[in-house]
Amino acid sequence: PLSLHDALPIFVHVVGGAHNDALMVLLLTFAVSSAVLERQLVAGLFQIFALAVKASAVAVLPFILLGPKRRIRTVEGVVIGVVATAAISLAVFGSNFLDSAALIGENQASTSFYSLPNQTARAAAAIFGTTPSGTLDVIKAIYISAFAILAVVMIVRTLRDRTTWIENSGWTFLGLLLATSWLLPWYIIWLLPFVALSRNRYLLASSVAMTAYLLMVRVPL
Numbered sequence: 001p002l003s004l005h006d007a008l009p010i011f012v013h014v015v016g017g018a019h020n021d022a023l024m025v026l027l028l029t030f031a032v033s034s035a036v037l038e039r040q041l042v043a044g045l046f047q048i049f050a051l052a053v054k055a056s057a058v059a060v061l062p063f064i065l066l067g068p069k070r071r072i073r074t075v076e077g078v079v080i081g082v083v084a085t086a087a088i089s090l091a092v093f094g095s096n097f098l099d100s101a102a103l104i105g106e107n108q109a110s111t112s113f114y115s116l117p118n119q120t121a122r123a124a125a126a127i128f129g130t131t132p133s134g135t136l137d138v139i140k141a142i143y144i145s146a147f148a149i150l151a152v153v154m155i156v157r158t159l160r161d162r163t164t165w166i167e168n169s170g171w172t173f174l175g176l177l178l179a180t181s182w183l184l185p186w187y188i189i190w191l192l193p194f195v196a197l198s199r200n201r202y203l204l205a206s207s208v209a210m211t212a213y214l215l216m217v218r219v220p221l
Helices: 004-016 021-036 040-053 055-059 061-066 071-109 116-128 132-160 162-179 185-198 201-218
Strands: none
Touching: 021 040, 021 055, 021 061, 021 162, 021 185, 040 055, 040 061, 040 071, 055 061, 055 162, 061 071, 061 132, 061 162, 116 132, 116 162, 132 162, 162 185, 162 201, 185 201
């Protein structure tokens, strides 16, 4: 267990930095643990709550719908979650809550320094003597296409063996981290519950490698 001295910087960074990733992952963890305990209605409900906090949680939605038993109850939880979220959002924000969807497109239209598409474009520019901006759009399209293929493969794999849905969720999240144009170091937290619960050594190794990459591009030498 962490001491207060060790945990304090984590709370200061996550809470003080106003990052909603920790809250999204907390809700996703509730959803996944509820599904494992065969409380599918609760699982569907918390899945939508996580999605309401951050759109990245949509990566888990097909797996939590297809993987666990009693899938009808999961669908019921999803429906209740959508209705409850819409009602609360309308009551608090009015129709302005729909404006938040525009942020997703804005982020993907931008490119962070840390993203794999950006780093790949910079490397290609150095090798071929071009400008990063000249190849960035093509590279972004390649990464997104590769992610779409990975997501479809993971969904098909879940349909063939429903016991792999947690592991497949982790692989899909990893693919999203690799493909997204807007990547920040603390996004690695998305993977942690799925690495821990699936206990897949390859997913663990890939997550460690992704963490190492983020350290290299984030921490000054």
